[in-house]
Amino acid sequence: MLTYALRRLLLAIPTLLLISLVIFLLVDLAPGSPMSEIPLTVPPEVRLKMIAAMGADQPVFVRYVLWLRQFFWVEPMHQVDLLFGSHIVEGQQRIISYQTRGPVFTVIGERIPQTLTVIGTAYLVGVLIAVPIGIYSAYRQYSWFDQLGTFIAMLGYSVPTFFTGVLMIVIFAIKLHWFPSIYNTSLKVTDWASLLAQIRQMALPVLVLSLFNAAEISRYTRSSMLENLGQDYVRTARAKGMGEGTVVLKHVLRNSLIPVVTVIALGIPGIFGGAIITENVFKVNGIGAALIGAIHANDLPMVQTLTFIFAVLIVVFNLIADILYGVLDPRIRYD
Amino acid sequence: MLPMLRPRGRTMMLDAPAPALVQVRDLKMYFPIHTGVLRRHTGDVKAVDGVSFDIMAGETLGLVGESGCGKSTVGRALIRLYEPTAGSVRIAGDDILSLAPEALRRKRPEMQMVFQDPQASLNPRMTLAQIIGEPLIEHSGLNPTDRLARIYELMDQTGLNRRFANRYPHEFSGGQRQRIGIARALALNPKFIVCDEPIAALDVSIQAQVVNLLEDLQDRLGLTYLFISHDLSMVRHIADRVAVMYLGRIAELSPRDALYARPLHPYAEALLSAVPEPDPDREGSRQRIILQGDVPSPANPPTGCAFCTRCPKVMEICTTTRPILAEVEPGRQVACHLYPSEARSNQPNSRHAAPSGSTGGGSSQHQQHGV
Numbered sequence: 001m002l003t004y005a006l007r008r009l010l011l012a013i014p015t016l017l018l019i020s021l022v023i024f025l026l027v028d029l030a031p032g033s034p035m036s037e038i039p040l041t042v043p044p045e046v047r048l049k050m051i052a053a054m055g056a057d058q059p060v061f062v063r064y065v066l067w068l069r070q071f072f073w074v075e076p077m078h079q080v081d082l083l084f085g086s087h088i089v090e091g092q093q094r095i096i097s098y099q100t101r102g103p104v105f106t107v108i109g110e111r112i113p114q115t116l117t118v119i120g121t122a123y124l125v126g127v128l129i130a131v132p133i134g135i136y137s138a139y140r141q142y143s144w145f146d147q148l149g150t151f152i153a154m155l156g157y158s159v160p161t162f163f164t165g166v167l168m169i170v171i172f173a174i175k176l177h178w179f180p181s182i183y184n185t186s187l188k189v190t191d192w193a194s195l196l197a198q199i200r201q202m203a204l205p206v207l208v209l210s211l212f213n214a215a216e217i218s219r220y221t222r223s224s225m226l227e228n229l230g231q232d233y234v235r236t237a238r239a240k241g242m243g244e245g246t247v248v249l250k251h252v253l254r255n256s257l258i259p260v261v262t263v264i265a266l267g268i269p270g271i272f273g274g275a276i277i278t279e280n281v282f283k284v285n286g287i288g289a290a291l292i293g294a295i296h297a298n299d300l301p302m303v304q305t306l307t308f309i310f311a312v313l314i315v316v317f318n319l320i321a322d323i324l325y326g327v328l329d330p331r332i333r334y335d
Numbered sequence: 336m337l338p339m340l341r342p343r344g345r346t347m348m349l350d351a352p353a354p355a356l357v358q359v360r361d362l363k364m365y366f367p368i369h370t371g372v373l374r375r376h377t378g379d380v381k382a383v384d385g386v387s388f389d390i391m392a393g394e395t396l397g398l399v400g401e402s403g404c405g406k407s408t409v410g411r412a413l414i415r416l417y418e419p420t421a422g423s424v425r426i427a428g429d430d431i432l433s434l435a436p437e438a439l440r441r442k443r444p445e446m447q448m449v450f451q452d453p454q455a456s457l458n459p460r461m462t463l464a465q466i467i468g469e470p471l472i473e474h475s476g477l478n479p480t481d482r483l484a485r486i487y488e489l490m491d492q493t494g495l496n497r498r499f500a501n502r503y504p505h506e507f508s509g510g511q512r513q514r515i516g517i518a519r520a521l522a523l524n525p526k527f528i529v530c531d532e533p534i535a536a537l538d539v540s541i542q543a544q545v546v547n548l549l550e551d552l553q554d555r556l557g558l559t560y561l562f563i564s565h566d567l568s569m570v571r572h573i574a575d576r577v578a579v580m581y582l583g584r585i586a587e588l589s590p591r592d593a594l595y596a597r598p599l600h601p602y603a604e605a606l607l608s609a610v611p612e613p614d615p616d617r618e619g620s621r622q623r624i625i626l627q628g629d630v631p632s633p634a635n636p637p638t639g640c641a642f643c644t645r646c647p648k649v650m651e652i653c654t655t656t657r658p659i660l661a662e663v664e665p666g667r668q669v670a671c672h673l674y675p676s677e678a679r680s681n682q683p684n685s686r687h688a689a690p691s692g693s694t695g696g697g698s699s700q701h702q703q704h705g706v
Contacts, residue, residue, distance in 0.1 A: 232455035235416055240470040240519070241443025244436075251458055330503040331459055 001326060004334030008319050019311045020071075024064045024304050032298045054098060067304065070095045075105055099299045107290060107302065108309075112272070114185055115279070115286030119271045122206040126213030127264055133214070134221025134260075138229060139248060149218060156215030165208045165281035172204060179203045185285040205282040209275055213267065220263050224256040231255075258328045265321040269313035355389035356559050357413070357527055362386045362422035364405070364412045368634060380634045382408040383419070384583035384641075387660065390527070395553065395560040397574030397591070399567055399606070403630065405583040406563045407451070410529040413561065414446045415439060427526055444474050444523035449549075451532040453512035457504040463490075463515055464500040470522050485522070492555075493518040493548060510541035517548065527559045534569060542566075546573055567610045571595055576666075579603040582641040583633055585660055589667040599669045602642045640672065648673060 033056075038047055051057050055066070070093065077089040094103040137146040156164075173181035180201050189195050228234065229252055237251045276288035283289075287306065294302035326332045363386075365379035382405045390396045398406045412419040415431050424431040426446050434442060450456035457466055467486045471477055477485060487497050493514040504512055513533060520528055530549065534542040546569060552558060564570050570577055571591060578588040579600065587600035598604040605624040612618040626645045631637055637644050643653040652672050660670040 232450055232452055233458040235411075236448075236450060236456045236516075236519070237458065237469075239414065239416060239443065239448045240473065241440045241523075242469065242473055243440060246473075254460055255458070329460070331505045 001323065001334055004326075005319065005323060008322070012315050012319070016312060016315060019315075020068065020308050021064065023307045023311065024067065025060065027300055027304050027307070028060050028063070036298065054096075066093075067095065067301070071305065071308070078105075095301050095305055097294070097299050097302045099294065099297045099302065104302050104305045108287065108306070111285065111287045111290045114183070114284055115288065116271065118183065118202055118205050118279075118282075118284050118286065119209060119275050121202060122209030122275075123213055123267065123271050125206055126210035127217055129210065130214035130217035131221050131257075131260065134218040135225055135248070135253060135256075137218070137222045138225030138256075141226060146222075149222070152211075153215040153219050156211040157219070161208050161212055161275065161278045162281055164211065165205070165278055168204050168208055169281070181282070183282050183284040205275075205278050205284055208281075209278050217260065217263065217267075221256065221260050224259050225252060228252045228256045258325065261324055261328060262321040265317055265324055269310060269317050272313050273310045356392040356394075356427055357390040357561070358423075358425040359389070359409075359413065360387050360423045362409065362412060362424060363420045364408050364417055365420040378634050379420075381583050381636055382633055383412060384633075384636065385422075386580075386583070386585055388578055388585065388588055390559055390561060392526070392559055393553075393557055394576065395562050395574045397570035397577040398561060398563045398580060399565060399570050399577060400580035401565065401606070401630070403633070404580045405633070406565075406580050407531050408583075409580070410448065410531045410561060410563050414443075414448060414527075414529055416448070441474075444470070445525055446527045446529070447520035447523070447525040448529040448531060449513070449516050449520050449533045452536050453509060453516045454504065454536075456516060457512060457519075459504060462501050462503055463495070463507075466504070466515060467519050467522050470519070474523055489518040489521055492521065492552065508541075509537050510544060513537060513541075513545050514548065517545075517552070521552065521556070524556075525558070527561070529561045529563070531563050532565070533562075534566065535564070542569065549573065567607060579606060582630060582636055584641050585668075585670060586642065587667070587669045587671075588660065589669075593664075593667060599663065599667060599674065600642075600671050601646050601648050601673070605647075640670075 038050060042050070048057075055063060058066075074089050074092050074094055078094060080086060081088055081090065095105065096102065097104045097107055100107060133149050137149045140146055169181040172178045178200075181204070183201050183205065184197075187194060187198055187201065189198050229248075234247060234252055237247045242251075272287065276292055278284070279286045279288040280292060291303065291306050293299075294306065323334075326334050362383055363381070364383035365381050367376050368378040368380060369375060370377045384405075386405075386409055388396065398409060400406050408417065411417045413424055413431075414426075415424075415434075419432055422432065426442075429442055431439070431442065431446070461469070464483070464486050467489055468482055471482050471485060475482070475485075486500065490497055490500065495511065495514050495518065499507070499511075504515065507515065513536075516533070533549070534545050537545060549560065549562075550573060553560060560573075562570060562573055574591050576588065576590050577594050579586045579594075579598075579602065581602045587594065587598065587603040589599070589603075594603065595607060598607050605626050608622060608624040612621050624647065626647075628645050631641070631644055637654065638657075639655045640646070640649075640653040640658050643649050646653065650672060656672070658670045658672050660668050661674075663669050663674040
């Protein structure tokens with residue numbers, strides 16, 4: 001298992017390098033340039049100085065290699081310096097956002113807590129309601145519960161979040177005044193009242209996103225359960241005289257969760273990526289909103305860095321999903 | 336044809352006074368068919384359509400028939416792994432079909448099943464010790480030390496090395512897996528075991544080992560088997576009496592030697608004529624009865640005798656009246672109009688006879704036909 005994980009990690013290096021090159025070139029060659037953001041009233045020689053100060057006058061491959069060095073050496077070592085008070089990369093250039101003129105990772109550090117709170121909660125809630133629904137739907141296949149679950153899952157999966165989000169705002173925020181329609185990032189949870197306010201402002205985005213997540217995961221759980229419920233070993237368990245609860249929750253569920261767990265693991269990079277649309281609908285000031293803002297402002301280093309972080313997360317969680325498969329299913333051995 | 340099989344001289348206990356361990360009466364298992372937009376109930380697949388038989392304690396009843404005739408369904412319905420549509424099954428005194436779920440669960444240790452596919456019937460995420468030990472935890476109340484001792488004892492009995500206890504099913508060969516299946520079935524000291532084609536998925540060389548194991552265990556533990564198989568020569572080896580099924584009904588139920596020497600029912604005759612003869616001289620003279628046509632759909636079986644569409648000796652009555660399984664010779668039950676109705680009405684209360692209904696007339700102009 002360890003050998004397998006190490007081999008996969010080694011293989012991930014060329015993969016990630018290739019991805020980083022593609023992302024860098026794609027973003028760089030796309031129309032729109034940071035120069036266009038400089039007001040026309042600025043004299044040409046000042047304009048050139050500004051461009052040179054941003055490093056944007058260098059050829060694209062020079063900038064790529066410099067960016068790689070900043071991403072893989074300067075930024076991690078900067079964190080080390082911060083943690084241990086050392087001076088490894090002191091005074092070296094970090095990845096600077098064109099927008100804020102500050103380090104990109106500072107912005108990410110500011111944005112990630114909101115994303116993890118809202119999107120992470122939505123994912124957790126989605127999983128927690130999807131798995132029991134999937135189990136019961138499969139156990140009572142074609143019952144009214146199953147039909148209703150199928151209908152809602154279809155709805156949650158096929159109706160986009162920008163529609164359900166706006167619909168929820170119209171119903172619950174505007175008509176009923178139950179929840180606020182805008183997420184207030186500056187709210188600090190200090191007492192019960194502010195905790196309640198936090199829960200209220202999280203309710204709508206969490207509802208919208210967890211419906212979407214639960215739809216997918218409940219379908220996976222249901223089909224995996226159905227597949228296993230028909231297996232011979234389930235009949236064996238019944239023939240052993242095990243109770244129905246043991247048969248379903250121990251024998252069938254444990255075998256059915258193998259594919260479900262990997263699907264859940266593969267969905268986790270999406271949490272970090274933030275639900276771009278949902279964050280924008282509810283004005284959650286998270287990573288997804290930061291990415292959209294950076295794209296609007298032609299903030300190339302920000303877009304390149306964020307996109308590459310998502311790529312790293314996807315590669316890592318793919319590996320985690322594969323390893324989980326091996327842990328959960330004794331028939332799979334990586335040697 | 337299988338030199339590894341040991342000859343065995345077990346006497347049939349047909350004259351034993353004890354009541355039958357397993358009594359099946361008019362067992363019916365219909366699977367509903369739902370069709371159309373509204374999925375209305377439009378019919379039934381009559382997988383088992385009125386089957387009655389007894390199995391004595393310590394006896395092996397063979398159940399043979401072609402694919403899809405309902406043999407496995409009988410086995411599963413018998414120990415209520417399906418919910419039968421009608422009928423009654425008594426095993427060791429209890430009416431299995433009317434037991435409440437909890438009482439049925441408590442009854443399970445007495446009746447076990449060895450499944451056809453040893454790979455699929457074992458939970459892939461449980462080790463051998465967990466598979467065998469699970470029913471012990473549920474039903475026996477042994478402490479962990481005694482439980483492990485019992486697991487090892489079962490592994491010894493079924494010829495599994497004790498070192499294998501913590502391995503998973505996929506790490507075993509087919510024959511070893513079937514031994515695990517047998518050890519699991521034996522864990523709770525059952526009285527009655529349904530062997531549902533336990534050797535069909537195995538190599539021929541392994542088949543003999545498993546069958547010998549089943550016989551050894553029967554002799555040592557006094558087990559009663561319902562041995563379901565389509566392997567006629569294996570059934571001949573292991574069974575005391577044999578029931579031949581066709582389209583959800585029993586065509587003939589006879590002592591093994593009598594059946595193989597001289598099948599009475601035309602279907603049994605045709606089926607047994609398909610067994611190859613190992614002696615090439617005799618194989619040349621073997622009269623193979625080739626049946627014409629296909630097995631009718633169990634969703635729409637013919638009226639009268641189920642076999643009437645293909646029977647080489649079909650008569651007029653066969654298409655209108657369903658023949659009743661009745662004793663026509665001592666110990667031999669046949670459901671066929673070829674056999675005189677007197678024979679049926681003479682012995683309606685025979686121990687092996689089905690609960691007698693009307694004899695439904697019948698023709699006596701045909702003589703019994705033998706080999």
